[in-house]
Amino acid sequence: MINVTKTFLPPIEEYQQQLSRIWKNEWITNRGELLLELEEQLKHYLNVSSVVCMNNGTIPLQIALKLFGNNGEIITTPFSYVASTSTIVWENCTPVFVDIHPEYLTIDETMIEAAITSKTTAILATHVFGNPCNVEVIEAIATKHNLKVIYDAAHCFGVTFNGNSLFNYGDISTCSFHATKVFHTGEGGALFCNNKNYELQSFYSHNFGHKSATEFYGVGVNGKLSEMQAAMGLTVLPYMPKILEGRKNVVDYYNKNLDFSKLNKMSLRAGTAWNYSYYPVIFKNEATLLKVQKALNAVQIYPRRYFYPSLNTLNYVGKQKMPVSESIAECILCLPLYCNLNTEDIENIISIINKY
Ligand SMILES: *Cc1c(COP(=O)(O)O)cnc(C)c1O
Numbered sequence: 001m002i003n004v005t006k007t008f009l010p011p012i013e014e015y016q017q018q019l020s021r022i023w024k025n026e027w028i029t030n031r032g033e034l035l036l037e038l039e040e041q042l043k044h045y046l047n048v049s050s051v052v053c054m055n056n057g058t059i060p061l062q063i064a065l066k067l068f069g070n071n072g073e074i075i076t077t078p079f080s081y082v083a084s085t086s087t088i089v090w091e092n093c094t095p096v097f098v099d100i101h102p103e104y105l106t107i108d109e110t111m112i113e114a115a116i117t118s119k120t121t122a123i124l125a126t127h128v129f130g131n132p133c134n135v136e137v138i139e140a141i142a143t144k145h146n147l148k149v150i151y152d153a154a155h156c157f158g159v160t161f162n163g164n165s166l167f168n169y170g171d172i173s174t175c176s177f178h179a180t181k182v183f184h185t186g187e188g189g190a191l192f193c194n195n196k197n198y199e200l201q202s203f204y205s206h207n208f209g210h211k212s213a214t215e216f217y218g219v220g221v222n223g224k225l226s227e228m229q230a231a232m233g234l235t236v237l238p239y240m241p242k243i244l245e246g247r248k249n250v251v252d253y254y255n256k257n258l259d260f261s262k263l264n265k266m267s268l269r270a271g272t273a274w275n276y277s278y279y280p281v282i283f284k285n286e287a288t289l290l291k292v293q294k295a296l297n298a299v300q301i302y303p304r305r306y307f308y309p310s311l312n313t314l315n316y317v318g319k320q321k322m323p324v325s326e327s328i329a330e331c332i333l334c335l336p337l338y339c340n341l342n343t344e345d346i347e348n349i350i351s352i353i354n355k356y
Pocket of ligand 1: 056057059073080081083084126152154155175176177178273340
C-alpha cells in the first residue's frame with residue numbers, strides 16, 4: 001500500500017538512546033532537558049530567534065488568535081487544512097474568506113483590502129504546501145490597517161523566503177510536527193515570533209498561564225510537548241538533509257515525467273527555497289480526478305484530496321462564494337511523496353496518471 005505520505009522513522013536504537021536519558025532524568029514532561037535541547041537545535045537549524053514547542057500545530061494557532069483575535073473578523077483563506085478555519089470559529093471569531101491565487105494557491109493579497117471592515121482584527125493566512133503567501137504586500141496592508149498577521153506555516157519546516165526563514169514573517173507563525181509533516185515528533189508543533197511581548201504571552205498561555213507555581217499571568221491552556229515527543233524530534237532532526245534529498249528526488253522525477261499538457265501544477269513564489277512537502281497536481285476537471293483516483297486506488301495507491309472541500313463551504317461558516325478555491329479544491333490531488341518512495345512505484349503512478 002502506498003499512501004500520500006509515510007512517516008520517517010529513525011533507527012529505533014537512536015530513539016531508545018534518547019529515551020534512556022528520560023529514564024535517567026526521571027522527568028517525562030513539563031519542559032524537561034530533551035525539550036529544551038530540541039528548542040535550541042531548532043533555533044539553529046531554522047535560523048529563528050525564538051521557538052516555543054507545543055503539543056500540536058493547532059494549539060499555537062488557538063493561542064495566536066486568543067492573543068490577537070478579540071472576537072473580531074479574521075481574514076483568511078478558504079484553501080487550507082480545516083484547522084485554520086475551525087480555530088477561528090473555536091476562538092469565537094468570524095472567518096471572512098478571501099479567494100486564492102489560481103497558480104500560487106495562497107490567499108489573493110489583491111483582494112484583502114476590500115474584505116477589511118471596522119471589525120477586522122487579524123489576517124490568518126496559510127503558506128499552502130510550503131509556498132509562501134505574498135508576505136511583503138500582506139505586511140504592508142496589515143500595517144496600514146493596524147491588523148495582526150498570523151501565518152499557518154504548518155507545511156513550512158525549513159522553507160526560506162529571500163534567504164530568511166519563512167517562520168520569521170507575520171506577528172506569529174505556527175508549524176505542525178505531526179507524523180504526516182516533513183519534520184515530526186509524532187504529534188507536535190511550534191510557535192514562532194519576533195516580538196518579545198507576544199512571545200512571552202504565548203509562552204505563558206501554553207502552560208496554564210503559570211508565572212511561578214502559585215502565580216499566573218493570565219488565562220492559559222496546556223500546550224506542552226512531552227519528553228517522549230522531544231526525543232523523537234531530537235532523533236529525526238539529524239536526518240533532515242536525507243529526508244529533503246529523498247523528497248527532492250521524487251519531486252524531480254514527477255516534474256520530469258508527468259504529462260503537463262493535461263495537468264497543472266502549483267507555481268512556487270520566486271525567492272523560495274522549498275521543502276518538497278507536497279506534490280499537488282491540478283486536473284482539468286473533477287471527473288478526471290475521480291477517474292485517476294479510482295485507477296490508483298485499484299492498485300493500492302492512495303493519493304489525498306488536499307484540500308477538499310473548500311473551507312468556505314463548511315456547514316459552520318457563512319456561505320461566501322469562493323470560485324477559484326472551490327474549483328481548485330475539486331480538481332487537486334496530492335500524489336504520494338516521501339523520502340524513500342522507490343522509482344518503480346513512482347513510474348507506476350506516473351503512467352496511470354498520464355493515461356488519462
Ligand atoms: C497539519 C496542519 C495543521 C494542524 O496541525 P496539527 O499538528 O495536526 O494540529 C494546521 N494547518 C495546516 C495547514 C496543516 O496542514
